[in-house]
Amino acid sequence: MADTYDLIVLGSGPGGYVAAIRGAQLGLKTAIVERELLGGICLNWGCIPTKALLRSAEIFHFMQHAKDYGLAAEKITADLEAVVKRSRGVAKQLNQGVTHLMKKNKIDVHMGDGKLTGKGKLSVTKDGKITELTAKNIIVATGARARDLPFAKADGKRIWTYRHAMTPPEMPGKLLVIGSGAIGIEFASFYNDMGAEVTVVEMLDRVVPVEDADISAHLEKALKKQGMTILTGAGVDKLDVSASGVKAAIKGKDGKVTTAEFSHVIV
Incomplete structure (x- = not known):
């Protein structure tokens, strides 16, 4: 038998998880569906971690130009692996914060690929297992994804x-x-x-x-x-x-x- 909710939010980015929290605050039995990481692209792979990278680059730039500020800093080097590690750590911390907010507001989290299957119906697939959900209201907040150019297929190498x-x-x-x-x-x-x-x-x-x-x-x-x-x-x-x-x-x-x-x- 399908789990039944007042509200299901498909997608847990800044639009989705905030909508789910507001629904729960208004007394609705609420669930959220996410296929990857709570917080969506912005928090995990976009706005937040890029700002962490840019902050490291900014400090590196200032250190290279310390003399302009009447300071001395010699043999300044950058560890790209450590810079990336810091950025991922910032994203992970905020992801854990969203996870805590879901628990605090008693929002059910269903991890997996969500698919609308009919009016008020949604299926969630995770590791081959399908969970059927129903709701009076469904909010679609699925965001965007990177698109390859026809002549420039991303390979992760070059x-x-x-x-x-x-x-x-x-x-x-x-x-x-x-x-x-x-x-x-x-x-x-x-x-x-x-x-x-x-x-x-x-x-x-x-x-x-x-x-x-x-x-x-x-x-x-x-x-x-x-x-x-x-x-x-x-x-x-x-x-x-x-x-x-x-x-x-x-x-x-x-x-x-x-x-x-x-x-x-x-x-």
């Missing part, structure tokens, strides 16, 4: 999604970032501060194109001052991946195609 970039197998020497939205610029900034040679390619006419034009202009100027190569109005036509790197064909504003070698690519 071509990375944001997840690979957050737990890198090695430090890039020369990095190509395709796309200059918030995520792309965060990783470009992080790896630039950590010592990589970074090129950002954006199809539209300015970086962070969903922001105000004034912000885009100011940010592009700052990124270039930090040593990044920024190509706007440009696109990547082709990537040739080898064991040692990636050759990219980049079409510029003028329509001319040039090729460049990179160690890694973030899509």
Whole structure:
């Protein structure tokens, strides 16, 4: 017999888990369904751990420029593995906090792949076992996922999604970032501060194109001052991946195609 609830929330990101808590506070018998980690992408693989990476990079940058502040710091080095470990620890701590909130508010947590099977019906599959749930109300809060470009399939070795970039197998020497939205610029900034040679390619006419034009202009100027190569109005036509790197064909504003070698690519 299916478990019955007043409210089921599919997805436990910042939208989903907050909705579940509010439902429980209002007296509804509530459940939440999550296939991976409570807290969703933002908490575990997005906003929060990237800020932890950026904070480490910021401190590293300040230490390298200690002299500008009348301070002395010599032989400054960065341990990429330790930086990533700290970032994952921050995410884990917050994930545990969401787990505690579910228990505190008496919300049932069903881990597994959720699928709507009919009006007020939802199945959860975990390790081949299917649990049937029913509810008067269902909130869908499933968020988003990374999408491969047709010519740039992520392999986790040379071509990375944001997840690979957050737990890198090695430090890039020369990095190509395709796309200059918030995520792309965060990783470009992080790896630039950590010592990589970074090129950002954006199809539209300015970086962070969903922001105000004034912000885009100011940010592009700052990124270039930090040593990044920024190509706007440009696109990547082709990537040739080898064991040692990636050759990219980049079409510029003028329509001319040039090729460049990179160690890694973030899509």
